[in-house]
Amino acid sequence: MKILVTGGLGFIGSHTIVELQNQGFDVIAIDNLSNSSLSVLEGIEKITGKKPIFEQLDLRDKLAVQNFFKLNDDISGVIHFAASKAVGESVENPLLYYENNINTLVYVLQELQKKESANFIFSSSCTVYGQAEKMPITENAPIQPAISPYGNTKQIGEEIIAEVCKVSNINSILLRYFNPIGSHPSAEIGELPIGVPQNLVPFITQTGIGLRKELSVYGNDYPTPDGTCIRDYIHVVDLAKAHVIALKRLLNKNNLEKIEIFNLGTGTGSSVLEVIAAFEKVSEQKLQYKIVDRREGDIISAYANTDKANTILGWKAESTLENALESAWKWEKKIRGK
Template identity: 75%
Template sequence: MSKILVTGGLGFIGSHTVVELQKEGFEVVIIDNLSNSSINVLDGITAITGKKPIFEKLDLREKSAVQEFFKTHNDVKGVIHFAASKAVGESVENPLLYYENNINTLVYVLQELNKLKEANFIFSSSCTVYGQADELPITENAPVKPAESPYGNTKQIGEEIIKDTCKVSAQLNAIALRYFNPVGSHESALIGELPIGVPQNLVPFITQTAIGLREQLSVFGDDYPTEDGTCIRDYIHVVDLAKAHVVALQRLLAHKNETNFEVFNLGTGTGSSVLEVIKSFERVSGETLNYKIAPRRAGDVIAAYAHTEKANKVLGWKSDLTLDDAMASAWKWEKHIREQ
């Protein structure tokens, strides 16, 4: 039973990935500084899987703490690295926080992995590296455009750091997973997306509006060159996304990777407009959503959805759950957390 470190393992995608890892029999160690998550998520993971993962509250910005962790857990066989700040708007307002939290921490973890005989590393990347792609759907060969935000830039720089390290570290094998838009929650409603303050993402804003926590949802722009005028994104169920991390890790552990740095897009391959997401929510929930059309938001690309053939064929993974599945689970989660 391999020991796997999941940094940011109490976050939205991290917690769902811990569940899938434990289902597959991995021993999981979670590092999280609880800056954007809750210790209660640990109880949710334990209730779903019947096993409590090892948890260490640790700030990866403290290099000495990272060094001490790897001295204690020198038998870690793989790392899935989620720990990072992730709000685009906040990154514009506070770029140095993002560069410290997203870049320094990555370097400190890689420095420790370099000391091991063999290291397997999964990086939480993003489709933001593509910007407004020249062609849709977006393949892994699409050019990486200048970042629209410090957050997006940290994902680009992060990939470059890993790639450069892999060039000179024969023992390091890494996969960067470029997510599109993760949504939904675990079917049990015991874990899900927990935004602190006003949600930055569409789906939690929808569910919070429907439950009465927010007065109204703003749809930013209805004059884009799309069928209904609203932006198009590839919304992938977080459970499908979590399973992809396990598949990618197993690929590295089994030495099936073709090079020691690989990149895969993770999406459904289908674009959905903002209004289509709202209609999906209304369909599965039976609620009528209070929304208004607002001016366009700076930095929003018109459309982004994944070409999934590489992940399907090479990684052996595909998304199974639908947008309706995701919206139903997100609504179930929203109602669950408001009942507590």
């Protein structure tokens, strides 16, 4: 079966392609290379022995999307990662996020709607919950007003998919994941942010390797045990495997509804200072950091209740925080030639 992975050379997309190819799927990857590199294709090939078909295409180009689907009418499923993904950047440049995250989704769905049947996996986010009132967060938690444009694009994206599924032959699974970190254990692929990292772990590893002078910790006055924000950090390989399981559920027509929603996380919350301490343990070195002002768009705490994914999908995160940080550090050292 041929599977389309949009944003396929990105962090989560590339790891998902590895798991798809390991399961025997033929993969077409689309990416505009705005936050990724062609070298990722070589990494995927080294791990799996096979290079996916690659199309450099910007999904904001509606005509290009239409032409792509005309030439590839035998696609059995789509996993849609293509999106801008940094909370802080979205606050500074909201229109970029609305164009990139909403328009691209609409153009892909317009083409899938033309098919007799289509299977669609959406890369959603725990940011749709805003600051949830109860921890851990279940899929039934109320959707709070978004705190960032990024979170809002994921809320709007989910609404669009739900409305389209009602009136078309598209079946969809929305995967709301928490904070993906780490890299493939081979260190052939990993997180490769362009410019200054917007996420915690690549900033930690870049500081550890000496690329950054010190790490900024945004606020230590939150109502948490150590005053820093709490998140649920999930190993990217565990996350990738969940996408393949969800895709098979749709392909085998095991879904009970036209649209299903699952949280993907570990179920454990870790503060920023706990992540720093865990990194210092696995890397055996002291990390330079300083406390700075809170960052707009950040919530206090978010960690998942994963009972639904554990029970219905039969999926469970296997790696610990230290496992994930160790793989991220191994990747950072490799790409810096250390």
